[in-house]
Each structure stands twice: as C-alpha cells, then as structure tokens.
Amino acid sequence: MDTTFFIHLANGLAIGSSYVLIALGFTLIFGILDIIQLAHGEIYMLGAYCTYFLLELTGMSFFPALVVSAFVLAAVGLLLERILFRPLRTVPLLNLLLITIGLSIFLMNLANLLWTPEQRTIPTPYMLKTLHFLGLAITVQRVLVVVVSIIVMIAVILFIRRSRIGKAMRAVAQDKEGAAVAGININLVRYVTLAVGCGLASVAGSLVGPIYLVEPTMGATPVYKAFVIVILGGMGSVGGSIVGGLLLGVIETLSAAYISLALKDTVAFILMVLILWVRPAGLFGKILE
Numbered sequence: 001m002d003t004t005f006f007i008h009l010a011n012g013l014a015i016g017s018s019y020v021l022i023a024l025g026f027t028l029i030f031g032i033l034d035i036i037q038l039a040h041g042e043i044y045m046l047g048a049y050c051t052y053f054l055l056e057l058t059g060m061s062f063f064p065a066l067v068v069s070a071f072v073l074a075a076v077g078l079l080l081e082r083i084l085f086r087p088l089r090t091v092p093l094l095n096l097l098l099i100t101i102g103l104s105i106f107l108m109n110l111a112n113l114l115w116t117p118e119q120r121t122i123p124t125p126y127m128l129k130t131l132h133f134l135g136l137a138i139t140v141q142r143v144l145v146v147v148v149s150i151i152v153m154i155a156v157i158l159f160i161r162r163s164r165i166g167k168a169m170r171a172v173a174q175d176k177e178g179a180a181v182a183g184i185n186i187n188l189v190r191y192v193t194l195a196v197g198c199g200l201a202s203v204a205g206s207l208v209g210p211i212y213l214v215e216p217t218m219g220a221t222p223v224y225k226a227f228v229i230v231i232l233g234g235m236g237s238v239g240g241s242i243v244g245g246l247l248l249g250v251i252e253t254l255s256a257a258y259i260s261l262a263l264k265d266t267v268a269f270i271l272m273v274l275i276l277w278v279r280p281a282g283l284f285g286k287i288l289e
Helices: 004-033 040-058 062-085 093-115 140-162 164-174 176-181 186-208 220-233 238-258 266-278
Strands: 130-133 136-139
Touching: 004 040, 004 136, 004 140, 004 164, 004 186, 004 220, 004 238, 040 062, 040 093, 040 186, 040 220, 062 093, 062 186, 130 140, 136 140, 140 164, 140 186, 140 238, 164 176, 164 186, 176 186, 220 238, 220 266, 238 266
Parallel strands: none
Antiparallel strands: 130 136
16 A cells, blocks of 8 residues: 555644644634734744753753743743733734734844854654554654644633633623623733733744754744634634644645645645635634634
C-alpha cells in the first residue's frame, strides 16, 4: 500500500492543528472585542522565542516551558488590553486595524533588535523520535502538535460553554450593551479574552518551533492564514475556526505534494475568495457557537 498520501495527510493535520490554535485566539478577540488583531502572528512568534530561551537558558523540559510561555504571553495580552486596546475601544474599527498593524511592525522589529534575524530551532527530543504505524513514519513532535492541539481545543470549548466567565464572554459577543446592563464585568471579559487569545497563539508557536525555524518574521504567514480561517469558518465561530484550520492545513499540504509547492500559500487566498463568493458568512456564520 502506498503510504505517501497518508503521510501527507498526517502532516496536513499537524499543520492545520497549529493553525487552529492561532485562529481560535484570533476568533475570540474579534468576536468579543471587535478587534482584527493583525499582531497576533507576533504573539505566536514571541511564544516560540519564550519557549526557546526557557529551554536554552534554564534547562527546563519542553512541556513546562510551553506552559510557562503560554502564561507569559497571556500576561502580555493583559498588558496590551490595559495600555493599548482599552483606551482605544471607542475608535472606529479601521483605526484599530491600523494600530494592530503598527503593533505587528513594532514587535517584529523589536525581536530583530533583541535577537537578530538569526534562525533558531527549539531543541526537543521529540523531533528525534519517530512513530511507525501501519507503514507510516511520523515524528513524535508532529503527533504532539495534533494531540496537544486537540486537548487545548476541547479545553477552550468547555471553558466557553461551561465556565461562568466563558458564558459572560458569549453574552458580550452577542450583545455588549445588554451584557453590561445585566451586570457582566466587561473589563474582566476583555482581560480574559486577550489573555486566552495570546496564550493560544503562544502554544501554537511553541509546538511548531521545533519543526520549523524560530525567527522574528515567523508570524507573518500564520496570521494571514488565521484571517483566512476565520473567514472560512465564519466570523466569531469557534467550531468554524477548528474545521477551517484543519481543512486549510490538509488542503495546503496535499496541494503542495501533488500539484505544486508554489501553490501552498496561494491555496489560502483561493479558498478565501471562493468562500466569500459562495457563502459570505462562512461555513459556520454564528457568534461563538
């Protein structure tokens, strides 16, 4: 049996899983705060750097470093909400969009200044181990990307559906004024949303850092893919982000393998145009369903 297709499929699921984590944070921030956070890719990049330096400088093992990095970047999200987004929450959406572009450029250049454009790889033993199953050979790190992403996805869904603050987030997403009248602490919801969104991006960066290269510009493409996924799945739809991310990862990988490697990043644009043409609301066009 030719296993090449299944190897590409497994790689696509691993890539798509990392896209899902970025897109989930992007979706939450947009759906609740009405912010198109184009600096989200730089949060992803900072998460990868944080994990890299924790491993290199402290000797910490991979999973504790991943968790610590997620909390560090969640704290960065709290800081951004307090000093940047909250004072600007009454400005038009276009102005906020331009501000996030400026933040993206600032963080990218700051990383260049602090750590130089040198490309690094997060060192983990999981890249050196290979699993063999039904004739397939795949590195443990790629399996971990999928497994950890699934665990995080389930945790996010349960958090939004079952927790008190999660229900408050859904209420704010649906009707901010009504939620405020009902006594929901809007500022707390904003804090939690930015923290969770940035933490998810950090986890994605930490998971793919051992597979790809860690560098200051590594967040540019993933944030573009996250934007496409949000459109594909439906603005503000958590379920749509999960389906859209996995779908994009698989289609990209298969098109690169069987058509042309040059099409890999073009596929996302083609999918976005097709979805906007056929179904402008996306596959699941509901708020935080």
